[in-house]
Amino acid sequence: MMRFFRRKDPSKNYLNKMAIGLGAGLVKARDVILNPNFDPQGAMDILATWMGQEIAKELLAQKVISPSDDMKTVLEKLLEEVRIAEDLTIDFDGEKSHITVQQCLICPRKVGGYDLEGNTACPVGGIVRGALGLISGKQPQLESIDLKTGEICKVDFYLK
Amino acid sequence: MSDVKVFCKKCNNPVEIAISDQELEAAKDGILRVMMVHGSPAHAIVVYIDKNLRVREIEYSDSFQMGETTSATVVAADNVPTSLSESIGEPCYQAMFTFEDVKEREKSTFVLDKAILRTVCDSGTICLSAIRKNIAHLEKALGSKIDLEQIESVCDKYIQDGLIKKL
Numbered sequence: 001m002m003r004f005f006r007r008k009d010p011s012k013n014y015l016n017k018m019a020i021g022l023g024a025g026l027v028k029a030r031d032v033i034l035n036p037n038f039d040p041q042g043a044m045d046i047l048a049t050w051m052g053q054e055i056a057k058e059l060l061a062q063k064v065i066s067p068s069d070d071m072k073t074v075l076e077k078l079l080e081e082v083r084i085a086e087d088l089t090i091d092f093d094g095e096k097s098h099i100t101v102q103q104c105l106i107c108p109r110k111v112g113g114y115d116l117e118g119n120t121a122c123p124v125g126g127i128v129r130g131a132l133g134l135i136s137g138k139q140p141q142l143e144s145i146d147l148k149t150g151e152i153c154k155v156d157f158y159l160k
Numbered sequence: 161m162s163d164v165k166v167f168c169k170k171c172n173n174p175v176e177i178a179i180s181d182q183e184l185e186a187a188k189d190g191i192l193r194v195m196m197v198h199g200s201p202a203h204a205i206v207v208y209i210d211k212n213l214r215v216r217e218i219e220y221s222d223s224f225q226m227g228e229t230t231s232a233t234v235v236a237a238d239n240v241p242t243s244l245s246e247s248i249g250e251p252c253y254q255a256m257f258t259f260e261d262v263k264e265r266e267k268s269t270f271v272l273d274k275a276i277l278r279t280v281c282d283s284g285t286i287c288l289s290a291i292r293k294n295i296a297h298l299e300k301a302l303g304s305k306i307d308l309e310q311i312e313s314v315c316d317k318y319i320q321d322g323l324i325k326k327l
Contacts, residue, residue, distance in 0.1 A: 029301035045271035046301050053303065125270055139304055141313055142270040158313075 010062050014082055017054035021130075025050030040119040041147075048123035052130025055082060059131070071132055071140075072097075075157075078131050084124055096143065097157040099124065104153065120147045125155050132157075164213055165285050170220050171199040174284070177207060184211055191216060197224070213327070214252075250288045250308075252327040253315050255281040262323055272298060272306065276314045280324050288312060 025047040026033070033043045055078065059065045065077050072092055079088055079099070086103035101124060109116045125145050133139045143156035162184075164177045175198050184192055194207045206219040259281035269277070272295070279294040280286055286294075291311050299306050318324045 025301075025303075028303055032297055032301040042271040042274060046298075049302055129270070133304060139306075139310060141310070141317075142273065143317070145269055 010058075011081070013058050013062070014055055017058045018051045021051035021054035022047055024054075040116070040121045044121040044123055045126045045129075048126025049130035049133070050126075051123065052078075052127035052132075053134045054130075055127065056131035056134040060135075065135065067135060069135070071136060074132060074135050075099075075128065078128065082127065084127070095158055099128070099155045099157070101153040101155070107153075122147050122153060124153065128155065128157065162213055164207070164209055164215060166196075166205070166207055166215055166218055168198065168203075168205055168218075168220075170203055170205070173199060175205070177209075179209065179213070184209075184213075187211070251312065251315075252285060252287045253280050253291070253319075253324050254285045254327055255283070255324050257281065257323060265321075265323070272302070272310075273314050273317070276311055277318055277323065280315070280318070285327065288315075291315075 028050070029043070029046045032038055032046065056065075056074075059074075059077060059081060060067065064081060065074050069077075075090060075097060079090065083105055085101045085105055088102070089098075089100040091098040091100075105111055106123060108114050108121050122145070125142055129140055129142060141158035143158055144154070145156075146154040161181070162179050164179055166175050166177065167173075168175050175196055177194050177196055179192065179194070187193075190211050192209045194209060195204055196207055197204045203224045204221045206221075207215060208217040208219075210216055259278055262277060262281060275295045275298055276291055279291050283290070283294075288308055288311060292306065292308060295306060295311070315324060315326070319326055
């Protein structure tokens with residue numbers, strides 16, 4: 001018999017939270033995701049939104065962020081805590097934010113090595129949207145998402 | 161000459177009505193009443209159109225009898241307008257391209273934006289609340305309410321991109 005005791009390591013809670021978001025999103029969105037007209041990126045957007053919401057709850061629980069924080073702070077902390085990429089740039093331009101992801105750590109194609117058959121499945125937009133939506137109570141507008149899997153991906157937000 | 165598209169609930173088909181500027185000018189109370197005979201079997205609708213080419217009301221006849229002469233136009237069933245007749249006081253959008261045309265462009269957007277663009281492209285012409293109705297399934301999937309303001313801002317983005325236009 002083997003018995004494991006959990007060591008307290010808050011940084012590892014994000015993985016649990018992502019699994020929770022994934023499960024909840026899968027159930028809530030199953031009708032949409034199973035629709036044959038729905039593409040993989042769309043499914044990832046939805047599941048990642050749920051994951052982002054759960055991660056934001058954990059960030060609040062760990063007091064990394066507070067509900068009164070502005071969206072810039074939330075975005076900075078989120079991307080700092082969740083290791084999305086080795087090289088990640090955020091440019092704030094008024095209400096707009098431009099995220100540039102280089103050396104991505106969660107790209108299913110570049111890092112995972114999977115052939116995505118011409119599709120994309122980037123969770124960055126969904127995670128950010130879900131997290132910011134939970135904290136602000138509003139849904140940020142994703143201005144544009146320019147995904148070049150394995151190269152440089154850009155996600156632009158409106159943080160109204 | 162302007163084209164106004166309506167959806168006939170009697171035959172579940174789109175109907176296009178051509179209206180001249182003179183006809184609109186001549187409308188005595190600002191509302192032009194157009195009797196449209198179409199379909200098979202033929203039936204009639206009366207469409208009330210204001211000077212901004214907005215459809216204010218559609219009346220359906222219970223019975224239709226044709227005299228010796230009539231002028232009718234039956235239009236092709238593409239560019240399907242949805243719920244235009246319900247759009248009083250709210251913006252309507254018209255697709256500039258088919259969904260196939262913008263499919264590649266659509267790949268780089270978020271799921272909500274994609275769904276809105278797909279809805280407008282598939283409908284041809286559609287009003288704001290009808291878009292919301294069509295994408296309502298995403299509310300449960302995303303776990304958040306999608307309000308009209310949000311949809312309008314997505315539409316504005318596509319208007320700027322030249323993919324759709326506001327009527």
